[in-house]
Structure formats: C-alpha cells, structure tokens
Amino acid sequence: MSADILTLRRQAQEEASAFPALLARAEQLAGTVLLGEHGRRRAGMGDDFWQYRPLRAGDSYRQIDWRRSAKGDDQFVREREWQIAQSVQVWVDNGASMRFSGDKNTPSKADRARLITLAACILLLRAGERVGLTGWSLPPRSGNVQVLRLAEMFSSDDEADYAEPEARGIIPHSRALFVSDFLGDITAVENALTKAADRGVRGLLLMVLDPMEESFPFEGRTIFESVGGSLAHETLKAGDLRERYVARLTERKARLNDLCRLTGWQFNVHHTNTSAQSALLWLWRAMDGSHG
Incomplete structure (x- = not known):
C-alpha cells in the first residue's frame, strides 16, 4: 500500500472521528442557551x-x-x-488560515468557528427552521438528521490558505450566517454579501480571530508563514511592523462593518480566548433581530 493511500486513510479517519466529538460539544453548548422565538x-x-x-x-x-x-x-x-419555517444557510471558512492557534491552550479558529456555528444550527433546527449550507452541497432541511450532516460537512479542511465565501444557491428572502477570520481577499466577501442582499437575504457576519492576531506580540527576527505554507515573510524587526499591522486589521474590521451596514447584515468579532457561549448568544439574539 502506497504512502499516499496511507496518508489519505489516516486523514479520513481523523476527520471521521472529529465530527462526533464536535457534535457532542455543540449539543452541550446549545443547551446553555434558552430558545427564543423564530420563524414567521x-x-x-x-x-x-x-x-x-x-x-x-x-x-x-x-x-x-x-x-x-x-x-x-x-x-x-x-x-x-x-x-412558516424559514431557511437559514451557513458558510464556515474551512481554509488553512482558520487552523491557526497562537497558544496550545487556545482553540484554533476553525475549531471555535465550527463549534459556535453548529450549536447555532442546532438551536435553529430545534426552533423549527430549515438549515443548510450555502452552495449546492447541503440544501436547507429540518430535523435531527440534518445536524449529523452539518457536523460531518464542518469537519473537512481546505488546503488553500484562504477560502472564499460561497454565495451560490442562497434562497431569496432567507437568512444567512458567514463565519470566518475574513483575512483573505475582501472582494470575495463584498461580492457574496452584495449578491445575497440583491436576493433580499439578511444575515450575520462573525469574524473569528486568535488573540495573537490582535496584539501582534512579535519582536526581533521573525519568520511569518501561512498555515497552508504558500506565503512566507522574514523580518529582522518584527516590532516595527506592529503599528502598520494593527492599522490594517482595524481598517479590515471597519470595512466589513460598513459592508454589513450597507447590505442590512450584522457584524461582530469573536476572539478564541473568550467564551464560546458569548458568541453563540450574540448569534442567537442577532438572528432574532434579522428575521422578518
């Protein structure tokens, strides 16, 4: 048996074992939130x-x-x-950048994004909504079986450093949820939200960041490399980059916030060293405010 086949089998086994654990944690997280009223x-x-x-x-x-x-x-x-049950379609970034964690005690952005999103999907399904993915891979459906399908879909990774939001197949006048670090090409995000807004879709944008990405605590000689390995940059004075980096991140957040305001969406930032429950509560309350 070739090394490539062994590697593929190991990756498949790892992914298969990940989604039951994710599902159990998401069920537990969802249980901490009191259901509100949803649906028209x-x-x-x-x-x-x-x-x-x-x-x-x-x-x-x-x-x-x-x-x-x-x-x-x-x-x-x-x-x-x-x-009348509404349809809610979600997109969770599965790009390599989401697998970053700046500390062994802090979950990766991907882990936190999937946990929060799956818990939100569980709550929506319990409230009688139809939930699915954007695109064509998993149309909105109701019922407990859909939770299993979502958990399985969320457990796959993309090799590309940054994934682009999927806006195809979004049902007109439905609701949507996009969860990502949104550090890739912002044009793709703008196109996705504009296309969704043109269809009368209202939704939420949750930006998930590692605290290290906020503080940029680097000094001296540092080699920055993307998680996927396609990008690398070496500097002898990392501290000199901090001010420019923080300014660009602040600009990115402001641009995303303005984009949401113009398209009727809502925007929030979640950090992986804070409570997952706080992000889920925001999603749940914001989803209540976005329906209608």
Whole structure:
C-alpha cells in the first residue's frame, strides 16, 4: 500500500472521528442557551391560538367564537396561528488560515468557528427552521438528521490558505450566517454579501480571530508563514511592523462593518480566548433581530 493511500486513510479517519466529538460539544453548548422565538408567524391554518379579532364581512358564522362574543355586544373570530419555517444557510471558512492557534491552550479558529456555528444550527433546527449550507452541497432541511450532516460537512479542511465565501444557491428572502477570520481577499466577501442582499437575504457576519492576531506580540527576527505554507515573510524587526499591522486589521474590521451596514447584515468579532457561549448568544439574539 502506497504512502499516499496511507496518508489519505489516516486523514479520513481523523476527520471521521472529529465530527462526533464536535457534535457532542455543540449539543452541550446549545443547551446553555434558552430558545427564543423564530420563524414567521401569521394567522392561517394551524393548531395554536393566535388572536381574537372582530367579525368582518366575508367571514363565516362558523368561525365565530361564541364564548368570547358573549362577553359583549360584538362578535369575535378566533384565529389560529400559521408558522412558516424559514431557511437559514451557513458558510464556515474551512481554509488553512482558520487552523491557526497562537497558544496550545487556545482553540484554533476553525475549531471555535465550527463549534459556535453548529450549536447555532442546532438551536435553529430545534426552533423549527430549515438549515443548510450555502452552495449546492447541503440544501436547507429540518430535523435531527440534518445536524449529523452539518457536523460531518464542518469537519473537512481546505488546503488553500484562504477560502472564499460561497454565495451560490442562497434562497431569496432567507437568512444567512458567514463565519470566518475574513483575512483573505475582501472582494470575495463584498461580492457574496452584495449578491445575497440583491436576493433580499439578511444575515450575520462573525469574524473569528486568535488573540495573537490582535496584539501582534512579535519582536526581533521573525519568520511569518501561512498555515497552508504558500506565503512566507522574514523580518529582522518584527516590532516595527506592529503599528502598520494593527492599522490594517482595524481598517479590515471597519470595512466589513460598513459592508454589513450597507447590505442590512450584522457584524461582530469573536476572539478564541473568550467564551464560546458569548458568541453563540450574540448569534442567537442577532438572528432574532434579522428575521422578518
């Protein structure tokens, strides 16, 4: 058996063992969040009481709630609730840059992004929404089986240093969630959000960063190399780059924030040394605010 085949088998086994562990952690994280109300609700066919309203021209007398009407001179109709599940499509960056961690005690950006996103998907599915991926690989569906499919899809890695957001196949007037470090080509992000906004899609952009990427604590001779190995830069005075680096990162955040504001999306930054629950709570509350 060739070394290449052995390597592929080992990678496949590692990926297969990763997604059950990811799923268990995501289930636990999702359990810390109290479900809110999701989905579009309006009067129509259904089992749950929605509201009383006065009898209108064209209503059938069989619709009258006589008990409620007996309390006064007006006649009232008892309306039931019709809940239409919305579709939520997600994109999680699986590029090599996401596998960076500046400290052995800090999870990689990929691990944190997948954990938070899968937990959010679990909450959305529990709330009756249809959840899937952007693109064509996993269309939005409801049910517990979809959680397994999502966990499996999230466990694969891309060899490219930076992955581009996938905006194809997004259902018009649905909701979307993009999770990445967004350190690659920002034009791809702009194109994806513009295309989504043109379809009436509202969504969330969560930027996941390692604390070392914020502080840039390097001094002296340093070799910077991308996780995928395609980029490398050596400097004798790393400290001299700090001010320029921080300025560019600040500019990138501002540009992403402006892009979200212009397209009706919401933007937030999460650091891997902070609580995963805090990011999930933001996602959940922001998703509540983005539906409609």
